[in-house]
Amino acid sequence: MDTDRSTILDRDAILARVANESARFRATIPQLLAQYRGKWVVFRDGAVVSVHRDEETAYAEGLRLFGPAGGHVVAVVREPEPVLLSAAIAFGL
Amino acid sequence: MLIIPATVAPYPKEAALPGAARDRCQVPMMIDTGARFSLVADTVLAQLGVVSIGNTDVRTSLQSVELRPVCRIAVGIEGQDMYGDSHLKSVPLSVIASPPVTVAISRSIPLRHEGLLGLDFLQHFQFAYDGPAGEFRLSW
Numbered sequence: 001m002d003t004d005r006s007t008i009l010d011r012d013a014i015l016a017r018v019a020n021e022s023a024r025f026r027a028t029i030p031q032l033l034a035q036y037r038g039k040w041v042v043f044r045d046g047a048v049v050s051v052h053r054d055e056e057t058a059y060a061e062g063l064r065l066f067g068p069a070g071g072h073v074v075a076v077v078r079e080p081e082p083v084l085l086s087a088a089i090a091f092g093l
Numbered sequence: 094m095l096i097i098p099a100t101v102a103p104y105p106k107e108a109a110l111p112g113a114a115r116d117r118c119q120v121p122m123m124i125d126t127g128a129r130f131s132l133v134a135d136t137v138l139a140q141l142g143v144v145s146i147g148n149t150d151v152r153t154s155l156q157s158v159e160l161r162p163v164c165r166i167a168v169g170i171e172g173q174d175m176y177g178d179s180h181l182k183s184v185p186l187s188v189i190a191s192p193p194v195t196v197a198i199s200r201s202i203p204l205r206h207e208g209l210l211g212l213d214f215l216q217h218f219q220f221a222y223d224g225p226a227g228e229f230r231l232s233w
Binding site: 019 | 105107108109110111112113114125127128129130132139142145146147149150151152153158160162165185187189209211
């Protein structure tokens with residue numbers, strides 16, 4: 001996929017690529033924790049591309065490097081934990 | 094139950110895929126002080142041409158966990174100053190993409206909203222409830 005020429009028609013393919021990259025990131029977390037715990041990273045092609053102190057700078061860097069169709073992941077390095085959306089949703093209220 | 098109009102847009106505008114249907118949307122969103130994170134319907138995100146930056150596990154009930162995309166967008170609400178002039182307060186948020194949700198307060202009164210405004214959004218505002226007046230107030 002030529003990410004420089006991607007358009008809205010490629011959105012589903014890009015989402016799938018991000019989903020795959022996210023799975024690779026989660027699988028790599030145990031190895032990343034020792035060096036990057038608590039840090040925000042840009043992750044693509046199975047590897048950490050850059051490391052940052054906060055989400056905003058990591059996000060900006062990912063966009064600068066790969067553009068909106070880059071298929072990269074911006075995430076914090078920590079053990080995965082399910083997010084409770086809302087007590088109202090969880091309890092069906 | 095408090096549903097207010099919010100404006101959502103790509104953040105920054107260059108983050109949108111070319112050819113997106115809209116460059117911003119005004120959508121009804123429910124304020125949920127019990128939600129750590131905000132949600133936006135994926136149909137809205139698709140209109141904006143926004144793609145995800147990862148996935149996260151979301152507990153949707155006591156029994157189930159789902160993997161949902163995370164997208165970074167700008168979410169804002171409009172308010173008036175003391176002179177009556179309108180201002181948009183917009184903040185960047187990493188929101189969870191979700192299917193549209195319809196909440197019914199009775200069979201004949203569905204309240205459709207296209208997202209939740211959680212504490213990640215509300216922390217940028219003063220939020221007050223005047224019980225006797227029956228009013229919520231968001232200010233900044």
